[in-house]
Amino acid sequence: MVITPFKPTKFQPTRWTLLFLLLSAMMILMGGAAIAPALPLISQAFPDTPDSLISLIVTLPSLAIALTGIFIGLLSDKIGKIKVLVASVAIFTIAGSSGYFLTSIYALLVGRVILGIGIAGITCTTSSLIPCYYEGPTRAKVLGYQAAAMGFGVLILEMSGGFLAGISWRAAFLIYLIGLVILAGVLLTMKEPVLPKIERNTAESDEKFPLSPLLLGYITLFMGSMLFFVMPIKFPYFIANLDAARILGENTALTSGLFLGIMGCAASIIGIFYGRLAWRFHRYTILALTFICFGIGYCCLGLATSLVAVAFAVICIGLGNGLLMPTILSWIATITPKQFLGRASGGFSVALNIGQFASSLVIVPVIAIAATISNTFLTFGCVAVVLALPYLLAMIKVKGKVDLPQTVKIEN
Template sequence: MNPAPFKPSKWTLLFLMLSAMMILMGGAAVAPALPLISQAFPDASDAAISLIVTLPALAIAITGIFLGMLSDRIGKIKVLAASVAVFTIAGSSGFYLNSIPAIFVGRFILGIGIAGIICTTSSLIVSYYDGITRARVLGYQAAAMGLGVVILEVAGGLLAGISWRAAFLIYLLGVVIFAGILVTMKEPVRPNVGKRREASGESGAASDESVGALYETFPATPLLMAYITLFMGNLLFFLMPTKFPYLIAHMDAARIMGENTALTAGIFLGISGCASALLGIFYGRIAWRFHRYTILTISLLGFGTGLCCLGFATSLVTVAFAVIMIGVGEGLLMPTILTWIAAITPQQFLGRAMGGFSVSLNIGQFASALAAVPVIALVATYSNMFLAFGCVALVLAVLYVVVLIKEKYYTVPLAAQNDLPLVSQK
């Protein structure tokens, strides 16, 4: 006899969201302190210092698939709890480490912890919730990621005002999350694949469960487009924590709080996070009304508009508009990719699929800093760099318009495309 499935409570949802806060900005929480770290280690180049933010992404890219497979094998809760513990210990290590190489090692280990958090939180949401509720909770997850930007970046900026070392203490938030995971979550029941096949064969109506059962094996090829889109979106988005503080540091209008431009940068990154969070809260309604390709087109237009505005910005008003548009882009990108993955992945492969999600997410983050180096060398200034990447985002938006037009020739219902229950169409 199979055990009764675990019913998540409001406390479960709360700690899932607190865990999700670490997904997007866990590696970049100390981004506002990068200029100060550059001053503390003058022999290290700006590109080397930016590895403090991007090295966790490299670790996630290397280990994400393996941790996803491990969570499928031994259990998602075990991997999540262990990952949050690693996140807390390795993340705060920069507070007491005294050399750049040692800090790099700590940041790489931090990335392993974040990889486990990404794989397990997303797959737990898909396992715990169905249909419209799932889309709504995935939107809440995107909102939590945006809220994580607000809390981590603003707090990082405030702590960096004390000292660059103090910024690393923000990772001690993991202690509270670790306790909440142990108290409020249980391992979801693994699906009976044979019974599900039989049931889906008997039913003539498509449901949100049967959407994920379209594939009997791991759907690597169908997932590839989602992974590539996520890679490009996060390559663009992660220009913000790695390069935006340097743009602000060279902007005279940003010195409204004195010479502590780290706090100013943190505040604007927090504004971007607020925009992302608001989009996440309403994502369930957006997903119900629009095709996923339409949503991704709007997301890329947000990135393109925001990055181009940063390229031309001479006032804080323009900067504020730019970071809001970039936040809109990220707030739409993340839940759309997650619902896409959930729609085509059988539950027994969710950990592995979310491992691929974490890999593409963080290769994009790591590649962001590397891609910026030759572009800055070519265009000479941070403003021109943001303008160049904004043009790339707009080109990608045009490509998705083409994909959307082609998709209209297919007859797959919109609700099935977005992993939502089908409704009668008039």
């Protein structure tokens, strides 16, 4: 199967272009949380620092992305998406790996803020390049591949982070050097897409940024992201306190990374088949299933006492996240004129990462009331089931309908 590029673009994306787009997308979801398995070890290295401050190592990049995403999206529309992507991957690599050398907790946190700026640029540019390069069912397929790449990023980054954390908590930061490979690939395989001339003439000049239609998608992404990011924040501590998790030894960082990797693998598998789902079911049906998967996963995790139960739970959560990302991205691509895709992708970046950062804030009162991490997972599971209800109702109203763009021919 040969992927047919969007016809008005002069640059013809190749399979190598697609590969490095997907490798870049790996950084979107877990770039900030790649060192999550090392959090208990970092807590031990800084015994006078409260856990709430340690958790900012994972969530501060999300706050930085939320604060800068819109502006970087606008910048990419103005000066070019490839320029912003190259600069962002460079920032990602340097700021991410800086944790290996820094000795102060506050210096680490500053580095995480700068890392977030890099991830914001990667999110905005990769999410807008795909709709510029590809159309119709090809676009839906590539967006599914992007979700698979995000899940695969969880698998690679979390397992590698857990392995490196077994050496030392500082070594976990070296995982960010993968950015060097991605930077070289972007420079060699990508060029700036050219928007169709029809979108620049006076007939199209009255098109406006569709903020109101996008708001529901952004709110959905915020809630889903907040639910999902409970995992990298609290799951390593859950595993550290689970007797069954000591199957690989007393250092549970590798075990934690392994299960977070399984979660990412589940997201990757559903992402690969997302194109087929998108052309058979309405987005509301897929989003209802998304929150149901989150609900089942967190409730099972809250009740889990064995590794089998934990594995089932993380697979459900991974499936939910694998459905969420491409559905929202497809929603954005469907209703947004291409000249506004950078801005719309910036909004995607903001919603995604405000949700991630908010999860660290919401967890504090929830765990204070729930008393244990297991009860906290149960609470979030119930919240997820409640969030599925509006989409179940909407699904009934639009039963049998799909809302993707008109199909285009795919070459075999």
